[in-house]
Amino acid sequence: MSTAPSPQRTADELRALAEQAGRDLENASATDILRWATDTFGGRFCVTSSMEDAVVAHLSSRVNPGVGVVFLDTGYHFPETIGTRDAVAAVMDVDVITLTPRQTVAEQDAEYGPRLHDRDPDLCCALRKVKPLEEGLAAYDAWATGLRRDESPTRAGTPVVGWDGRRQKVKVSPIARWTQDDVDRYVAEHGVLTNPLLMDGYPSVGCAPCTRRVAEGEDARAGRWAGRNKTECGLHG
Numbered sequence: 001m002s003t004a005p006s007p008q009r010t011a012d013e014l015r016a017l018a019e020q021a022g023r024d025l026e027n028a029s030a031t032d033i034l035r036w037a038t039d040t041f042g043g044r045f046c047v048t049s050s051m052e053d054a055v056v057a058h059l060s061s062r063v064n065p066g067v068g069v070v071f072l073d074t075g076y077h078f079p080e081t082i083g084t085r086d087a088v089a090a091v092m093d094v095d096v097i098t099l100t101p102r103q104t105v106a107e108q109d110a111e112y113g114p115r116l117h118d119r120d121p122d123l124c125c126a127l128r129k130v131k132p133l134e135e136g137l138a139a140y141d142a143w144a145t146g147l148r149r150d151e152s153p154t155r156a157g158t159p160v161v162g163w164d165g166r167r168q169k170v171k172v173s174p175i176a177r178w179t180q181d182d183v184d185r186y187v188a189e190h191g192v193l194t195n196p197l198l199m200d201g202y203p204s205v206g207c208a209p210c211t212r213r214v215a216e217g218e219d220a221r222a223g224r225w226a227g228r229n230k231t232e233c234g235l236h237g
Contacts, residue, residue, distance in 0.1 A: 048145055054192050204224055
C-alpha cells in the first residue's frame with residue numbers, strides 16, 4: 001500500500017491534530033487508530049519497536065504494508081532481542097530501520113568510563129536511547145509506540161493519540177487501552193513474533209545489563225533497573 005506525501009505542518013497544527021484525535025479516537029480500535037495515523041501523515045509516520053514483541057508492527061503492517069519500523073540498537077541488547085528484530089524484518093511486511101548511538105559502547109567507555117549504565121543509568125539511556133531516537137525521528141511528524149496503560153502507574157494516563165512536546169511530534173499509542181490478555185490473545189490469533197525472553201522470566205525486556213528476571217508476584221517491570229529509583233529510560237517522558 002502506497003501512501004500519499006504528507007503535507008508539511010507546523011508544530012501548532014500537529015499539536016491540534018493530536019489533541020483532537022486523542023478525544024475522537026479514545027474508544028477506537030487499534031487498527032482504526034493506525035489507519036487514521038497512516039491517512040493523516042503518510043510517509044511521515046513510523047512505528048517504533050523495542051522488539052519485546054511485534055504486535056504494533058504487525059497491526060500497522062495490516063493497515064500500511066511496508067510501514068517503517070524503527071528499532072534502537074543500543075549496543076547492549078540481549079541476543080534474543082536482535083534475533084527478534086531480524087526475524088521481524090525477514091517475515092513481516094515492514095521496513096525495519098535500525099538506529100544506533102553516535103558512539104559505540106567502546107567509544108562511550110573511553111569517554112565516560114566502563115559500565116556507565118551502573119554509575120549513571122540516566123546518562124547512559126540519554127546517550128544510547130533518547131538522543132538517537134530524537135535524531136532518527138527527524139524525518140517524521142508522528143510515531144507509534146506499544147505503550148499500554150496497564151503496564152505501570154507512570155503509563156496509566158497514556159492517550160491513544162497525544163502530543164510529544166519534547167520532540168514536537170504526534171505520539172500514537174494504538175494499544176494503550178489493551179491489557180496483557182488482549183496482547184496475548186492477538187499474538188496467539190495471528191502468530192505474531194515475540195521475544196523468546198518473554199517466556200524465560202523477563203516480562204519486560206530492555207538492555208541486558210539493566211534487566212533481570214522477575215520473580216512470581218512482582219510487577220512486570222520490576223526487572224528493569226532493579227534496586228534503583230528508575231522506572232523509565234526517558235523515551236516516554
